[in-house]
Amino acid sequence: MPKGKKSLAPNPAEPPLVITKTDREAWDDEADAVVVGFGGAGACAALEASANGARVLVLDRFHGGGATAISGGVFYAGGGTHIQSEAGATDDADEMFRYLSLEVKGVVAEETLRDFCDTSVDNLTWLEEHGVPFEASLCPYKTSYPTDDYYLYYSGNEGFSPYKEAAKPAPRGHRAKGAGLPGESFYEPLRASAHRAGIEVEYEARVTRLVIDSRNRVLGVEYRQIKKGFWSSLYRRLNQAGVAIVKYNPKVAAKLRKHCFQIEADHSVLKRVRAINGVVLAAGGFIYNRDMVKEIAPKYRSGMPLGTASDNGSGILLGQSVGGKTDLMDRISAWRFINPPEAFAKGMIINQNGERYINEFMYGAAVGEAMVEHNDGVAILIINGELKKLAREQCKPGKAQWFQRAPALLNLWFNSKEAKTVDELAKVAKVPLETLRKTLDEYNDAADGKMADRFNKGSDRMHAMRNGPYFAINAGIKSKRFPCPTLTLGGLVVDERTGQVKSEDGGVIPGLYAAGRNAVGVCSRQYVSGLSIADCVYSGRRAGGAAARGEMYAAKDAPTPVQSSPIEAKSLEGIPAIHQAQVADPSPEAHQGTSRRPRRDGPYPRQSLNRTIRRPGGATRVSSSQRGRLPKRAP
Template sequence: MVYDPKIVSSRRDMLKKSAALVAGSAALVATGPALASEQCASKQPKFDEIYDLIIVGSGFAGMSCANQAAQDGAKVLVIDKMPVFGGNSTINGGAMAVAGSALQKKAGVEDSVELMVSDMLKAGRGMNDKHMLKLVCDGTAESAKWLEDHGVVWKPFVQHFGGHSVPRTLQTRESSGSGIVRPLIETAKKHGVKMYDKTEMRGFVEDDNGRIIGIKVQSGYFWPKTKTGTPKVFGARKGVVMATGGFGRDIPFRQIQQPKLTDELDSTNQPGANADALKQMMLIGANPVHLDQIQLGPWSSPDEKGFGTASQFNTIAVYPKGIVVDVRTGERFFNELADRKTRSNAILTRRDDQNKPVYPVGFTNAEGAKRAQTLGWGLKYDVIKKADTLDELAKLYGMPADKLEKQVARFNEFVKKGHDDEFNRPLETAIEMKEGPWYAVRMWPKVHYCMGGVRVNTNSQVLRLTDDKPIPGLFAAGEATGGIHGASRLGSCAVAEGVVTGRNAAKNAVTQTAAKLELA
């Protein structure tokens, strides 16, 4: 089907009426501001401000895009609806999967782009967009070095995250995504990138040929007060990049995709992580893919809100160095280094006769926990508990002490001989846990990441639902896109995706012919 700008209004009406069929988005009638993108009249609109590139969102993808575009000579604006920059990226664990890093080579780890692609395909159950997947994996080593050049500092060792065949994860010195976002914001500002917080995007501006030439915003917006702020229109000569993240906190919308993900399940996301920007893209014809593929984080704890302290503790200590057991038996019940979907599904099976959660317990000893930077905070807030002996640990959580001790002994034997006879877990980073003190935490998954979003090509152009051709002037990067991770994202691949696709969007957007725009 060939795109005809004369029928854009009727097509938009059709999309509004059929959005529920397209992506289950009956949430178009739900909360928030009116989400209608308006077609400009034939007369060329005038803008309050004009830039080469406008980036919506200030996380990994947005700030990587901004820095790359500025580096390539573009005049750039970044907007974010929240009062602080960074979004979910700032509270992310700051871990990036990299195939072929210097730290891998130093540690003697043999890796390749092909192996990383294979691991992500396996975790994604083969649903991945292979072209985009290859683009991301192929760009990780160069992008990790690029981040270093922009002030990011990695810990001096490589980590083994669940679902990866080999240790390939680098993590910021801060154990937080802020260790990436903050340096990128600093360098972006030094290169003249304009950044507006409390600025919510309310719609796209299109020219007579259907090209995106700007956005409508509410400036001075105080989330979530929808009636606050002042309307403005910003022009984009070369394009708009949507780096708006996922919709993990948008409970009505996520329930349309996955009815079981009710408000009973907490989320690791920041409060503003909703589907508003995704709906805006759908309203101008963007193709939504994999919206029902929503990931739960298997390292979360029910004893704290949001991302918390347990997530980092479990990721760096329990899963690679310890074990997770059912409190009723004191025994393991899954591979602690499986992909996130497998681990979350296993944990969610731990329920009593009334279908209420029976929270499993993950633990390791002092040797296993020595690199866990959130251990002190977890102990302070009683999320992580300390026990001097296994018998004391069993009493803390009501576990059978004899079975717990036998389980630890069995696991130590597996580590000693180098093979897990129970669940075939990789043991390269495991340790023999021979003595205490022990550190433990209760576990229960939380909504963490949206694998679905809008479909893009390898130029990061957003593709139209009706003909799979690019919507002129519209690009997307990071979690706002769909298809790269398939059914399940491997841990530490979000940073990889965000940085690589953000830079890719910038490189392609700045080459576009500049639209002729006028200031008001």
């Protein structure tokens, strides 16, 4: 940001509001369960909570959907789904478990991963019952994403070593039926089902902070909502336009977001809602909080953010504001997909030393991890004239999705440096000549079947490049012409039985749950297509059901209640400082009149509130008194 210019973006999360005794006048509304975020995880949490008999209120900063609605709509499922069976593919939960064990690498307990696999068939059926469409058309070739002719495919590394030796490969990428990137085909049926179930959803409602008691139990949330009518409609349209254009013109999208921030600041009202049983955080990752990415995972800062403006870390920061523990925050998935066209994958990727470092047919996230974590973000794709001609042929309409063909052709035209000889290739690629010559000779020998490839790439997937011309394409994470999509994988640590957020002191935070990319889950170590959405469904249903039932934790896990002073909000290490908010309500008119939802006595007695106390750490405590009630919050 230019010096002297103040960001219009609001703080993702404010310090918590501490209330020692509850009073109905402190709240504008109440529900059994409050869900923060209405993307894939939030929708699943809300539906499951409602199915368990809870009155549910969902709050979403924009108009729902989140990253799920703009995704490829792929749900990673196995264990013998009816889609797999109809397509002639065999699979079982044990094979799925063995494969994912290699990808997950212990990021969740073995029992949790086993349950994830054992319930996979049921979760697919559950999605179909809510209207999500799938189809049993199996893609016959390996690709990062199939054409609209196919809706079941091998979406991970199942067919490569060492995975194929550990588990029988099976196609588990269940793509929602729809053209192009059918994220909406996956999400919109869930939204419609939530509305049919009577779940109340408030859009254009940004949660600003949590409300807790003196023992750090989460009582509810405070949020700002755009005034309904002209401003909420304009806000929605500006945001939708920004989401649609961000991949093609990030600067224009950023300007549209600024207009949204200004509307939030000038035309919103402050409200509080009480959560009788619990709050579920499902507000997405933090890839769009660029300061946060720079601070926590600077190696990935130059990557292209994949998601929406909702992915600003607000849910994670809300959890941290009350002592929630985080993990794997530096785990970011970088997607260096080069196939299709397959001709690119038949070439070779080298680092700045002129050495290969991976099987080029591996899943894009695996290539991206090797590129960023072990090769300084460098990936130089080497092909020759024969492969370039083949790549152009494979980029014709109907042979790949438009969003795969377009960047491939642009890189062939504008991002490839030509060299007639290996000596010239070393110069244009800026790598050591002798190392490059050795790498190319070994690759050619493996392609001709004279030796085994050191990265287990089959000779049928290689192309000998003994003659020029050669072409070097910059595919590194800093490439401006070959953007590398990135998304965050870490989040709040949760009890894997209930989704309840764990605290830094080893206990749990009563009344607070997390799901999706707000929580550490099955995909937090490594990403394969469909695994994040599958985790959103699994963790969303887990957290929503537990919150509806009021499940907290096993007795042996219960922390000893702190009888001293209320929790003090602290600056979050590695994260930009959070400003202290005012308790006074700048929009008192929003609190006049009665709530739409009838009040009823809950587990907390009615008490009068009359004064606020500023705490040194940034938290705000509202204490009880017999001498009067909390006055109207001043504008």
